[in-house]
Amino acid sequence: MLKLCSSTGLLTALLLSLPVFAGVEEQRLPTAQQAMPQVVNRYNAIVTDLANKYARQRDELNVTQMVAHEGLRLWQQAVRDVSSGHYDDRSLYWSRLQMQTVLQQQRPAFAIARWQQDILQKAVEKTSRGFSDIHYGDDAQIKILLTGFDPFFLDRHIEQSNPSGLAALALDGYRFTANGKQVQIETVMIPVRFADFDAGIIEALLTPVYRDHQVDMVVTVSMGRSDFDLERFPGRNRSANAPDNRNVITGADKHHPQAPKLDGKPLNGPEFVEFSLPVHAIAQVDGKWKIHDNRKVTTQQRGSIAPQRLAELASSTSVEGSGGGYLSNEIAYRAILLQQQLGSPIATGHIHTPRVSGYDETTEQQILTQLKAMLAAAASGL
DSSP, X not given: OOOOOSHHXXXXXXXXXXXXXXXXXXXXXXXXXXXXXHHHTTTHHHHHHHHHHHHHOOOHHHHHHHHHHHHHHHHHHHHHHHHTTOOOSHXXXXXXXXXXXXXXXXXXXXXXXXXXXXXXXXXXXXHHTTTTOOOOOTTOSEEEEEEEEOOOOTTTOTTXXXXXXHHHHXXXXXXXXXXXXXXXXXXXXEOOOHHHHHTTHHHHHHHHHHHTTOOSEEEEEEEOSSSEEEEOSOBSOBOOOOOXXXXXXXXOBTTBOBOOEETTEEOXXXXXOOOOSOHHHHXXXXXXXXXXXXXXXXXXXXXXXXXXXXXXXXXXXXXEBTTBSSHHHHHHXXXXXXXXXXXXXXXXXXXXXXXXXXXXXXXXXXXXXHHXXXXXXXXXXX
């Protein structure tokens, strides 16, 4: 058990213990700490509070509430930081991993079972990603739900940021007017992990949204190519021969595309779907980067093509959707599929931002500025 009271002592103890306890993501903490200590240590006070409160916890009924509160505190602090001008999504990611490590290594003042620890870790995951912090004001006339992603490919660039994650933090609670109507955006952060998608994280988030018509627009965002891309035709299958943040490789590639799973079975749906964001309005936004209505897909039968209509893909097997063959394409596909299955009129679609290598504060601020303008145009175009 870790007996800690200071943030410095906590991080040192966590790093020393990692080879025994850590998962793949947590094992990167020492490398991250060495490369960018200010980023990794930014929220050490919150992580330390969790460790100390957890070690003293004697009530099995209250421990989940306490852990969830600290996870929410982490999310809200990261949101405040970005809104106050600290344009960096990475501290949230690395601090969440430290919290998970605390819950793996530390023990409360009562005997805790493995299943109880799992519940606590899931509570931190949910709350520190904003899932329990989606609240629209009574005066919000246009409601937008936006998702961003964690940093990824961290074994290539441990300092990697993700502009979509920055957007999620910057736009949580963001309010503006469009055509005289009050608009509010709420956001969540999505993990870059195949297992979470196969377990239904997107369906769990969006089913009540579409079923109960809770919002007017769902926008999924990820980091992509050289410009902004509006991904017109997401595809069903995975085909990227690339690891997720746990270094899981599905075995899928462009020659062997694979359907993702849901509840242990292959995800059932058409090979391609079409997004419903107001493309024309968004594409008119001026900015540093071009905005493409990206229709390019890859099929087994016809290779790479750029159809004008979804009907042209009716007899094709998807290899890559407009969003590619990785989780950014998949979140778009799952969201649109669910929207269609539930008969929802909510406009839904995916935006790829320009990519950054490592971390580039100036570029990411510029990406965020243009994305805000695109979302304002989308709200006006509803």
